[in-house]
Amino acid sequence: MMYDLIVVGSGPGGLKAATRAATAGLKTALVEKSDIGGTCLNWGCIPTKMFLGATAASPLLHTQVKAKTVTGSLDFSLPSLVQKKDRFIKGTRSAAEKQLISLGVDILKGTAAFSSPTAITVTNDEGSTEVTFKKLIIATGSMPSAFPGLEPDGDCVLNSSHVLTLTEAPESLIIVGAGAIGLEMGDFFSRLGTKITIVEALPNLAPSEDPDVGDTFRKILKREKWGIRTGEKVQSLKTVDGNAVLTFESGETLTADKALMAAGRTPASQELNAAAAGIECVGAGWITTDDHLLAAENIYAIGDVNGRTLLAHAADHQACYAVDHASGKTTAAYESGPMPACIYGHTEVMRVGPNTAELQKAGHTVETSTAMLVANSIAQSYGSTQGFVKVLWVENKVHGIVAIGHGVSHLVTGATIMVKQQWSLKDVHSIIWAHPTLDEALEMALIAPRKPA
Template sequence: MTHEQYDLVIIGAGPGGSRAALDAAAAGMRTALVEKADAGGTCLNWGCIPTKFLLGGTAAVPLLQIQKKYKAAGGDVHLSLAALHQRKDRFIKGTRQNLVKQLTQAGVNFITGAASFAGPRTVVVEKEDGSSLLEFENLILAAGSEPASFPGLIPDGNCVLHSSHILQLETPPQSLIIVGGGAIGLEMGDLFARFGTQITIVEALPHLVPAEDGDIADALTKALKREGWTVHTGRRVRSLVTDEEGALLTFEDGTAIRADKALMAAGRSPATAALHPEKAGIMTDGRGWISTDNFLQAAENIYAVGDVNGRTLLAHAAEHQARYVVSRLRGLTAAEYPAPVMPSCVYGHMEVMRTGATAKELTAQGISVSVSRAPLASNAIAQSCGATQGFVKAVWAAGNGTPELRGIAATGHGVSHLVGLATVMVQQRWRRENIHDIIYAHPTLDEALEAALSAPLENA
């Protein structure tokens, strides 16, 4: 067993771990980055990037179908899922290679192997050619998460799939059951619907996208039903199994539905069990998420960023946290980790965008709330695409004299493109008098944002 010493060891080469490694190496820290699988983590290899690559490659289909309804287009579009996979795989392979090259050129020791704690200041890495003991001054855990499973709902890779399995399908199924109405389920449903797959989506909570505004969820659900989706909300699943006819889902009330394939998209679990965090004095909750304090610290000289700490399971959240931790290690900040305005999007033909708080969240905090909104039907760009379903909604909190902007949400075609400007507005807590401090180009979807902010205030 080799024995090496580092200023900083990082476990996990996803967005958070890679960002931390590059920042630390640039600051002159002797840095090791350990990854058990592929550089880039879930986001690059099995999540954000491959799903968006497939959605992007088929994005024209729903727009052409709209034009067909208007009798402005005719004929059929023939998609090849296998060919899209080949193009996607080439892109991911090249990006992965470039990331490793960038890390190596920055001076990071990139180690492929499975890491686990041996003590409060040591990590053992099992590699193909043996094992190494890494001694560290500081460590960042960025091990990420993996698809969750539950008793009776365990993906088998046959007809019951998790999110990584379904990205390997080269032939679209005729029918697909999706368990979980969050981003993964909705994006995969949107993708396969473009290939003609009949989609049934099941969500145990009262509405799809459970973390989002109820009005947003209602509009999204109505749009999906109009497009032929079968939507079950507020229904719990007893079991989901493969049998001789495909995937069989049984609800708790005993009723059952079938499809060729099924996707388990009901959340993520922390990738922590194999790390043996207890050997380093790291506390976890009942599911294995790493417990951290207000400085993202999990134990003495050990920090946790990204999915693994369970705060916000988004790639850009992991990067933001990683930058903060390295700045803290460099002595550039002694402040607690801030609570940034966190943008999020669900992609597809009918998208969801949110940044900041919902009206329900603010009301629960005892804050007086008003809202304003504008339909996409009045926006020229939405009209030109024939994609007029949805709206933009602004959430205002009572301020000193005039309300201040605390959240913006939207659903509809292309609304993810509003997220950058919307995040700046919410981060700066714009007031009504700030709305026209900037010019909104015409014609753009940004004008729907302007219209929502300028609309009359309503009670939440």
């Protein structure tokens, strides 16, 4: 069978690519070896958001109990939360599948491997089939990294997929990795009463953000009684006598009911037989792409697997470009524009565009202007006043915005537009800012005095 376009992988990038291609009239196939929706829907963004949304009352209440405005207690049922999440995911998966079928996309279940630069073999329990393509988009995504000595065993040492299937909240949980996954899962389990210890090899929490984001996160989590160990390398993480035991390189150990490995992602390119199509990989298998997201002639790689940006919406954006380029609608080089990224939970991080270090590395002189959330009436109304919004300026134009605090992910679309359009102070005054809103903290940051970064 010959397809105009084959998409390998059905995460946010692959799904978008397949639907866009089929809508544009291309004869399209989508290859998926596991569940439609990929990591984002099944084991990533969506399940964590379902957990965080369903339990959002807990930290709000906790804050008010401290403020003595309320008494009461909550007892979440993890089995019910898991069931509710699974039901939603199953429904979404089924809706996505139906949409693909209604658009005429052939869904090929199995593992894809290149047999030549113009053909792949799809292998499943029933055997192998070769299909050929005019164009192909690799959208196989990424998987949790496995580090020697820290391999999740599914018993007491869990990866981010295992942890979503727990039916009982552990008394204590060690989390290795203080990026989005670690911080979000820690927030969720702390709502269920789990004692959290987070371990990060780098010096800061949320290590890809400006250090002051990490500092603020540390203050907030300390107050919430998290154990925090940063700048310390882990030597091993094992199940020992029914407990998770972490050993630092220093020899010190930590013990907890469970441990979650949430450090690093590795590209899902191993099974592709990429060399057969002349595709180059670097490092752990990240697929090298050119300015048009091409990994080889007529073969694109989008999303996590090309290592550019490990975010669902980056994959989605690249998918649109790749389909448009494949169908001749654009010949321009791929440009992502400013990338938004959020960490969700009761305390959130929102960033659009590069951080200070990245801007400085690109040769820019950076100024920053900041507003603290404590001066914002909506932050005050929730009693969650720790945090800030910071604007990064280059030559009087907004080049980046970062925020930490309760609810700051809500600022993301406005912030994305401002960075994309490189707003000046005049633009800030071009709109009426609604009152009272958390957004006014962003306005205050935009108009605050600037200082050199």
